[in-house]
Structures are given as C-alpha cells and as structure tokens.
Amino acid sequence: MTGTLYGVGLGPGAPDLMTLRAARLIEAAQVIAYPTLAGAESFARAIAADLIANDAREIVMDVPMSVERAPAQAAYDKGAAEIAAALDAGDDVVCLCEGDPFFYGSFMYLFARLSDRYRVEVVPGVTSITACAARAGMPLAARNERLTVLPGPLPEAELRARIDGAESVVIMKVGRHLAKIRSVIADLGLTASAVYVERATLPQEVVLPLADAPEKAPYFSMILLTKGADPWL
Amino acid sequence: MTGTLYGVGLGPGAPDLMTLRAARLIEAAQVIAYPTLAGAESFARAIAADLIANDAREIVMDVPMSVERAPAQAAYDKGAAEIAAALDAGDDVVCLCEGDPFFYGSFMYLFARLSDRYRVEVVPGVTSITACAARAGMPLAARNERLTVLPGPLPEAELRARIDGAESVVIMKVGRHLAKIRSVIADLGLTASAVYVERATLPQEVVLPLADAPEKAPYFSMILLTKGADPWL
Numbered sequence: 211m212t213g214t215l216y217g218v219g220l221g222p223g224a225p226d227l228m229t230l231r232a233a234r235l236i237e238a239a240q241v242i243a244y245p246t247l248a249g250a251e252s253f254a255r256a257i258a259a260d261l262i263a264n265d266a267r268e269i270v271m272d273v274p275m276s277v278e279r280a281p282a283q284a285a286y287d288k289g290a291a292e293i294a295a296a297l298d299a300g301d302d303v304v305c306l307c308e309g310d311p312f313f314y315g316s317f318m319y320l321f322a323r324l325s326d327r328y329r330v331e332v333v334p335g336v337t338s339i340t341a342c343a344a345r346a347g348m349p350l351a352a353r354n355e356r357l358t359v360l361p362g363p364l365p366e367a368e369l370r371a372r373i374d375g376a377e378s379v380v381i382m383k384v385g386r387h388l389a390k391i392r393s394v395i396a397d398l399g400l401t402a403s404a405v406y407v408e409r410a411t412l413p414q415e416v417v418l419p420l421a422d423a424p425e426k427a428p429y430f431s432m433i434l435l436t437k438g439a440d441p442w443l
Numbered sequence: 444m445t446g447t448l449y450g451v452g453l454g455p456g457a458p459d460l461m462t463l464r465a466a467r468l469i470e471a472a473q474v475i476a477y478p479t480l481a482g483a484e485s486f487a488r489a490i491a492a493d494l495i496a497n498d499a500r501e502i503v504m505d506v507p508m509s510v511e512r513a514p515a516q517a518a519y520d521k522g523a524a525e526i527a528a529a530l531d532a533g534d535d536v537v538c539l540c541e542g543d544p545f546f547y548g549s550f551m552y553l554f555a556r557l558s559d560r561y562r563v564e565v566v567p568g569v570t571s572i573t574a575c576a577a578r579a580g581m582p583l584a585a586r587n588e589r590l591t592v593l594p595g596p597l598p599e600a601e602l603r604a605r606i607d608g609a610e611s612v613v614i615m616k617v618g619r620h621l622a623k624i625r626s627v628i629a630d631l632g633l634t635a636s637a638v639y640v641e642r643a644t645l646p647q648e649v650v651l652p653l654a655d656a657p658e659k660a661p662y663f664s665m666i667l668l669t670k671g672a673d674p675w676l
Contacts, residue, residue, distance in 0.1 A: 219569075219573070221462065221567075222567070224464070225463075226462065226463040226464040226467070227462050227463070227464055227566075227567065228462065228463060229454065229459065229460050229461060229462055229463075229569060230458075230459040230460070230461060230462075230463060230466060231457070231459040231460055233463060234459070310569075310573040310576075310577075311577070312573060312576040312577060312581070312582040312583045313573050313576075313583050313584060313590075314584055314585060314586070315585075318582040318585050321580075321582065325580065330580075332576075332577035332578075332580070333460075333577065334454075334455070334460065334569045334573040334574045334576070334577040335569060335573070336452075336462060336543075336567045336568060336569055337570065337573060340452070340543040340545060340546050340567040340568070340570060341567045343543075343545040343546075343565075343567070344543075344544070344545060344565035344566065344567040345565075347554075347558065347563075347565070348545070349545040349551040349554065350545050350546050351546065351547055351592065352547060352548075352551050353547070353594070354594045354596050354597055355594070356591070356592065356593055356594070356597075356605065357591075357592040358589070358590075358591055358592075359584065359589065359590040359591075359592075360589055361586070361587045361588070361589070363587050364587055364589075372589065
C-alpha cells in the first residue's frame with residue numbers, strides 16, 4: 211500500500227496554535243519532511259519539535275538562497291523524489307508547513323510535483339494574517355468589506371495602486387521592503403491607521419504603530435492597514 | 444479580580460481543525476457565549492459541543508434576521524451586558540466563533556463593546572478560505588501573488604471590477620448571490636478556473652467546478668478563482 215503525503219499547516223508560531231489534527235498527525239508520523247533555507251534552522255520544525263517522535267525519520271530539503279530559480283527547483287525535485295520513495299515503501303509522510311500549506315507556503319511546490327501520483331491531504335492552519343490581527347487587536351474585515359493581501363516585494367507603483375482604494379490591506383513578507391512600503395503608506399496619508407507586527411504569537415513578538423516600527427524588519431513581519439471596520443455600535 | 448474575555452476561533456467546521464489552545468480554553472470554561480441567528484442552532488456551538496463542560500453556563504445572543512440594524516445591535520448590546528456581568532463577577536468568558544474571530548466574524552461587535560473595559564484575548568482560528576483551498580486542492584497564493592477576498596453580496600458591477608485584473612480571488616458568503624456571481628465570472632471568461640465549495644471539512648462538504656455547482660447555495664459556501672499559481676516546476 212502506497213503511503214499518503216500530508217501537508218500540515220502549523221499556524222503562525224506558538225505551538226498551541228496548531229490544530230488538533232496537525233498535532234495528532236505529527237505525533238504519529240514515522241517520516242516527516244520540511245524545507246530549510248540555506249542551511250538555517252527550520253521554523254516549521256521548531257514549532258512542531260515537542261511532538262516529533264525520537265525515532266522519526268526526517269527528510270530535509272535544503273533550499274539555497276539564489277536569484278535564479280534552478281537551484282531551488284532542484285532542491286524541491288530532490289525532496290519530492292525522497293518523499294516519493296518513502297510513499298512507495300508504504301510510509302505516510304508528514305510535511306511540516308508554517309502557517310497554512312496553500313497560503314504563500316513552499317508546500318505548493320511539493321504538491322505540484324506529487325499530487326498527480328500520490329494521495330495528498332492538506333491540513334489547513336492558522337495563517338499569519340489572522341494571527342497578526344488578533345495580536346494587534348485589529349479586526350480584519352466585517353460584513354461586506356473587502357480584504358486585499360499584498361506581498362511586500364511588489365514594485366512601489368503597484369503597491370501604491372493596490373493600497374489606494376482598498377479597504378482592509380495586509381502586507382506580507384515586509385522584511386527588507388519596509389522602507390519602500392512605509393513611504394507608500396505615508397504618501398497615501400495612511401500611516402496613522404497602519405500597524406507593524408513581527409513574529410506574531412512568539413515570545414519575541416513585536417506589535418507597534420507603523421510610525422514607531424524599527425528600521426529593520428525580519429522576513430516574518432507584516433503591516434496591517436484597516437480603514438476602520440464598522441463596529442456596529 | 445475581573446475575568447478575561449476570550450474570543451476563540453474554532454476553524455471551518457471539523458472539530459479537530461480547532462487549535463490546541465482553543466480546545467484547552469473551551470474545556471476549562473465555566474462560562475461560554477455564542478450568537479445564534481433567529482433562533483437557529485449555533486454552528487459555533489456545534490463545532491465545540493464535545494468539549495463544553497456539562498455544568499458550563501451558556502450566554503446565548505439571539506440575533507434576529509432583519510434588514511434594519513437596530514434589532515441586531517440590541518442583541519449584541521444585551522449579550523455584551525451579560526458577558527460584562529460575568530467578567531465583573533470574576534469569571535472568564537469564552538466566546539465561540541466559527542472560523543476566525545476577526546475574519547468576517549460577529550465577535551468583532553463584542554470586541555467593540557467590551558475591549559476598552561476588559562482584558563480581551565483573541566485566539567485566531569483556521570479560516571474558511573484556507574480550508575476551502577485545502578479541500579479543493581487549489582493553492583491560494585505563492586511568492587509575489589496577490590489575494591483578493593470579496594464578499595458575495597457586493598453589487599455586480601463592483602464584483603466584476605474587483606475580479607477583473609485580480610490574481611487569486613476568494614468570494615465569501617455566496618449563498619443567495621450565486622447566480623449573480625456566476626454570471627460575472629462567466630462574462631469575464633473565468634468559469635473554467637473557478638471552484639465552488641460548500642460546508643468545507645464537514646461531512647456534507649461539496650467541492651465542484653463552478654460550472655457544475657447547484658442552483659442554490661447555502662450561506663457557508665465559497666468560490667475560489669485562481670489564475671494558476673506558478674508551481675515552480
């Protein structure tokens with residue numbers, strides 16, 4: 211019997227914000243898989259660490275940092291081949307994904323490589339956007355409001371055009387794009403309604419008005435902009 | 444000591460898609476609160492049912508169906524007053540919220556009424572958008588892609604304008620707006636890339652190409668439209 215590949219969302223970082231289903235699958239897993247970036251520690255593995263069995267086999271996909279696509283593609287090709295071998299041998303494989311597997315997650319690259327040949331189950335997780343909103347005390351969207359999710363690396367002109375006229379906006383992957391994003395938001399006169407959140411739900415969490423945000427932001431940071439959800443008072 | 448109000452996201456419907464933190468809080472709760480709509484059974488309470496203590500006190504906010512705002516506002520005012528009385532008596536109150544409390548949830552109305560006077564903690568949950576994506580096998584957004592969330596009740600012209608030029612689109616609260624949304628998507632030539640999902644993760648779940656969707660949709664239904672996330676093969 212061929213095994214099943216589980217793409218398991220772990221939530222934003224606090225281990226108890228993973229789902230009951232994710233915890234059960236990880237505890238039972240004999241084979242787990244996860245990516246690391248250029249040899250750094252895996253954030254996903256750190257979230258799940260307390261649940262991983264001592265004798266579980268770990269398939270690590272080390273993804274190099276590179277502007278070219280080929281080296282990262284090769285890392286996912288190699289990881290997919292190792293996972294496929296485990297599935298062929300009858301083992302289930304639990305792939306650990308921070309946040310949600312289908313929301314800006316690298317699990318998509320494994321899904322694209324394996325879902326036509328193997329049974330794949332995706333276990334959704336709490337995304338960083340609602341985790342950040344919870345920690346900032348900022349409702350994201352109510353009733354008939356629209357929500358726009360924008361990646362920070364987008365070009366300045368596109369960010370400006372997408373934020374202008376939007377209702378609630380979430381800007382992901384702020385990192386080294388903070389200065390650019392800040393200037394777009396300032397130009398639009400929206401700084402006062404913007405909040406900066408870094409490493410939401412972790413002990414090192416930072417939540418600040420955008421005006422007070424640090425000069426340097428880590429990759430796992432976000433800006434929330436709401437034009438005032440109607441509280442229906 | 445005044446109690447704490449917890450706004451607890453329960454996820455999309457399957458009870459094991461709630462977080463470990465949500466489960467722990469519900470099991471320990473002596474007072475729980477939740478809204479019902481016009482006397483109907485509470486979906487949130489049904490998700491949490493197996494974890495609620497037999498002797499827990501339940502504060503039920505019955506929200507009438509009405510096009511006018513005042514009756515619903517009065518229901519939340521009354522619920523907020525009951526919750527405040529419990530908090531003043533030193534009890535914690537766990538408010539049950541399907542999905543995530545700050546993502547199109549009615550908890551926002553309690554948050555607006557109580558967060559200036561009481562300690563409020565929001566526990567994020569898995570939203571219907573990533574749950575539907577998981578069940579449909581459709582990645583929502585990767586790398587620098589944008590994601591647009593639109594409520595189905597928006598006027599036809601606005602829906603058309605917002606979908607046209609968007610990348611990934613999620614249309615929430617489809618319900619009685621299905622025919623209108625379908626015609627907008629057909630006009631834009633996007634029917635082939637649209638998927639209809641109803642009651643995701645529940646036993647009655649339906650996942651179909653939009654072209655095969657039923658004529659009548661329940662409130663808890665969604666349409667996902669992706670213009671093809673790059674799988675990085």
